[in-house]
Amino acid sequence: MYDQAQRLRQLVVSEQSQSQQSQQSTTSTTRVMTITSGKGGVGKSNFSLNYALGLAAKGKKVVVLDADVGFANIDVLLGKHPRKTLADLIQKKVSIWEILEVGPYGIQYIAGGSGLQQLIHLQTEQLNHLIGQLSELQGYADYLIIDTGAGLNEGTLRFILSSDDVIVVSTPEPTAITDAYALIKLVTRHERRSNIQLVINRASTITEGKQTAEKIALVTQKFLETDLQILGYVLDDPSVSRAVKEQVPFLIRYPESPAARCIEQLVKKQIKETTAVTGNETGIRSFLSRFIRVFRE
Template identity: 55%
Template sequence: MSDQAERLRSLVAKRSHQPAINTRVITVTSGKGGVGKSNFTLNYALGLTAQGKKVVVLDADVGFANIDVLMGIKPKKTLADLIRREADLWEILETGPNGVQFIAGGSGFQELLEVRTEEYDYLVSQLGQLQGQVDYVLIDTGAGLNHQTLRLLLASDEILVVVTPEPTAITDAYALIKTVANRHPEAKLKLVINRVESAAEGRETAEKIRLVAERFLDLKLPTLGILPDDPIVSKAVRRQTPFLLSHPDSQASRSILKLIQEQLHGERLHDMSKTDGQGHGVKQFLHRMVRLFR
């Protein structure tokens, strides 16, 4: 067993003496591509980790896997190896900077759509080990709504829709929100407004989408946070070092940290740490993904 696997096992062993955590599966998506999903997901994960949360990032963007590139690590095994029962959870979990955990999807999410019963049982026994041990499983998706992404979204506990103030990004985001809301009226969707030139532009963008969703879909659409257009993001991508680590004082980093502080404050008010035992987490996610939304 590798040192890393050893560390992960002892982490879980230690954790198992503590009360179970309310694990939540949060998927990050967008209508239009290139709006900043992967950068947001990674830096959001790092910010949550810095606040003492246990986070696993799952890269579901088949063919364009880029979270690993953004961190400068090369995954050896992917979710696809796990589904084929050629690897266990410890072998597909990579440790990124500051202890953030990462799983490359590979072709795994595609294969999830067609798993057989034996594979499903193994999948649940493996990924199910995250249940109660990690606070958040964050899934980064590709842009747009294919069959696979829709299933992912419908199976998640929460959906973050990243959108920029560009009119094309807004209309594409709305189209995606509409499809999800029609299929699953109980879906918990939240907006992340990215690349704004001013706070006012961010608020206006959020308000525009919120009003249309309320009026035409009867859907509540809160905003998780607003992030500025910041040249540090593109620099960080080129250096393959997440901006939250290389430039914690940048505007982009400060906005992410503020968003996280507000989110965690809200979660404490609602005492989200308690498991409600129902409808949440990794096992429910797999059940919905594989069985329910066929």
């Protein structure tokens, strides 16, 4: 295991120096965001997709990676059947450009398929291929948004610990709050320096959303000595479920709905707060080298 990790690190380092040579004039960095939750079913996939669309509507280039094992969430929400998935990339060694599917507003997405189930037990050459291919996205996209599945498995934890930003989604329900806190605790224990951002979904009112977020932030500050960034709230809105049934994202189908308006607010905030981010510690290559490090731990 150690030898494999070491070889992969060398691979990333050599790719980094090659990339620095070839991209000296390029300063663009792809921000890697993992969307996760403690409790399942709180609205991660709907958030990931509509958030991605909101960023794309503001002119950002966004790639969504559906990292939900076994369930093709993003495809279903879009009413599409992907031709190729991440499993094809890993197993058949096709290129990342062959599995990128085009969605509305020019977003691109990678369907997970069952590929990620094997992510933990990949052979070195498969992992090399995956890493090499994902690193092709560096500078190509402004955001890589990773939607994770319900329940915390090793693969999901690896994505969380490697990302620049971790967006934790919770609802105001006590069970969701407790599970969100447990997840945040786990992340902070691993001493990663990713930004943890909080989104409260399905809030009955803005006040309820705000109070829920503040409650979580307060406990996290007090017991984990970690500052959470409160990204914002999405209201509980029947348009979301309606849009899911129609297989059209609510931001497109119901742009005037309360939930769509909330997403727009969050997008505005995200763009405002991340435009200033630069440096070597962000982006896909840093994400991948952390991904390998976590792999060793």
